[in-house]
Amino acid sequence: MQLILISGLSGSGKSVTLRALEDSGYYCVDNLPATMLTEALNLYADFGYDHIAISVDTRSGPSLGALPDEMRKLREKGADVRLLFLESQEDTLVKRFSETRRRHPLSSPGLTVKECITLERELLADIQELGTRIDTSDMSANTLRNWVKTLVEADTGRLTLVIQSFGFKHGVPLDADFVFDVRCLPNPYYDRELRPLTGHDQPIIEFFLKCPDVAEMIDDIDSIVGKWLPRFNQEGRSYLTVAIGCTGGQHRSVYIARTLAERYAGKRVLVRHRQLDSLP
Template sequence: MVDTLNLVVITGMSGAGKTVAMQSFEDLGYFCVDNMPPSLLPKFWELVKESGKVTKIALVIDLRSRAFYDQIDEMLSNLDNTNFVTTKILFLDASNEELVSRYKETRRAHPLAMEGRLLDGIVKERNLLSEIKNRSQIVINTSELTPRQLREEIFGNFKSAETKTFHIEVMSFGFKYGVPIDADIVMDVRFLPNPYYVPEFKKLTGLNQAVYDYVMQQPATEDFYERFSSMLHLIMPGYEKEGKTSLTIAIGCTGGQHRSVALAERLGKDLGQHYPVETSHRDMNKRKETVNRS
């Protein structure tokens, strides 16, 4: 059983940024549900309580009719009377002029003006949502906000000290198998002496301590690693500040078996002291007998 469930209800004017908000909450580790019918919510709460695994949920709700609104209002009132759910309502708003501009730009129809004037639909929705807006704990006007600024606003309101939204993937690979297409930073370490040509290391990998030591004890390795590591520590805060949630650093040698593996392991451990890091070795166990280099 879960003791306390943190629930955020994301609602507001159509076109005010609910999609960006949902993506932001996903990055904050929330289980996000988009437009679940209120009639299904009681069963949903039962499943959540039984699982005991979900502690943060964000519900995105569009209020597109009076009947729908009445159901949601009843749901929120019931939640206020429970002792296992802490509820916050996030209301996203924007000026009529900005909403008209956004709908014109996307050429989408407003849900309450499918066959009528766009502005009439916006005004109708604003009147329909006035009560829940007054009930909301947090109201964000997105008229002057870019998607990135809205994300930062949400992070400022809902990110806890222990929430990690930026993580790093350190990957080794072999150039003869192709450069990883999802890499953000690629470093080529084929300039270092190759353990493949040491007979006892040929069939081993950079995870072997003797191979690891061989790579790290080369005169060029330490100087390179210190410079590369310093550069990464310099630029990581910038990536995080720009709102990037993940970064893939790919280190490659010829076959992805020795040098790149050893350096990826060292880099992963070092960066792991400051960020969540996953280290993987894409090509470490591949062999191409027709190619006599690693």
Template sequence: MRFVVVTGMSGGGKSTAMRMLEDAGFYCVDNLPVPLIEKFVELIAVPGGEVRKVALGLDVRADQSFGEAREILEKLKKNGYVFEVLFMEASDQTLLKRYKETRRMHPLSLDGRIEDGVKKERAILKAIRNESDYVIDTSNLLTRELKEELDRIFVRNEEYHNLMVTVLSFGFKHGIPADADLVFDVRFLPNPFYIDELKHKTGNDKEVQDYVMGFPEAHTFIDKLTDMIEFLIPNYIKEGKYQLVIGIGCTGGKHRSVTLANKLYERMKNKSGYGIKIAHRDMGQGI
């Protein structure tokens, strides 16, 4: 039997993950009272039982101790029960935005500020997060991307990537992405915007790509950038980083940055040890 404990930050996507696991054939139980966890596991793990895949949702509640839940999980492990822990994560900024959009209260901030509840919850969940088998940061994940990640881990049983890299093109005139970890400026290259036949195209068009990559400096830049990123990623993984956003910016975010973001993504996409995706934040912006 495959037994997965799904936990994480409130607003981090635990409920969505549970629904997706249910669609994938898992028998899902959420918000089970802590004292019943041990009995539930004992009943569901009976040899010869019909249930082969189980997901148990655990979260922080104002009226019960999460520490008690962790103690029960440790006891189950000592008694020979095998389970995996999936931790759903998101940045503080993302969590605050989600709570404000839904007008919900954080379970630990019923009498205070949402920020205080998030801070308190992070402290409570720190230990289980560090011990988790999988940590998925949903700050920049689309719903379909989360489904793909869960399917890869729990349906296709493929290798888990504990670092998700996002290569993000953007335009400086629209602002530097707030979530970017690394930012690179490619405005040193000639701008296709001033070429009439290229002005209304983007870095996804071959004509723009040929123009941008027609300059030796573009090749030197992408070579040096790739070398640096390939050096950094193993060290980020070693230090426990789960999310890396690489911002590549030009003036408007339509031509040079898109071209070079695509080139970096192409070089990195087949490497092992991390997951990668590409996004073009400002490519659809008006001129």
């Protein structure tokens, strides 16, 4: 049986994620107390369901603290249990609650939305370390749906290396394990002909191929990732996210992320370009 648990901050896209998994053939349950996981899975197994997705978050109250132990018990019984933890930058969450006019699940007299978000982060602090973190700050609903489907289709028997480009001016990704700053490298943005292009375009590729510093930076990042990748694998991690950042997330970080991914072509690699993916 495969169980995908969905947790994270309110407003970060848990409902979108659950619907994406339902569209992929999972039997989905929203807001189940963690203490009922084993009982629920036994029931679903009797009905022939073998792909289950369950949302477990702060709405469950005190039972949320039982989640780590429940996950361990289910794995000991042979279940393939994975956790997707969704989060977003505070200003993004505040904007989403303002636009939808929804009440925060932890709202109470005297608490602002920002204070509710801070409280929820504290309550979920231990949970976020149990699985794969997804920063949805710059994701559209459609991008999130596609990204979730890609993640859950990954081979659970091997560590998946996620290489992500981003722009520092849009904030550092919350889900990164390693962050590399490549803003010190030559920037094609200052060439008017190259400015509208991206790190995928041949003129940009040729621009960077002429820069020894770019090749040296890629070698150094490759050396660090290659050295520590086996250690993360030994610890049973399912995903390792390496974020490459430049100013806008359009040229340098995109080129380096895709070039680095090519070096790990024999491994399980997923590539995401945060700023390019967020474009309409």
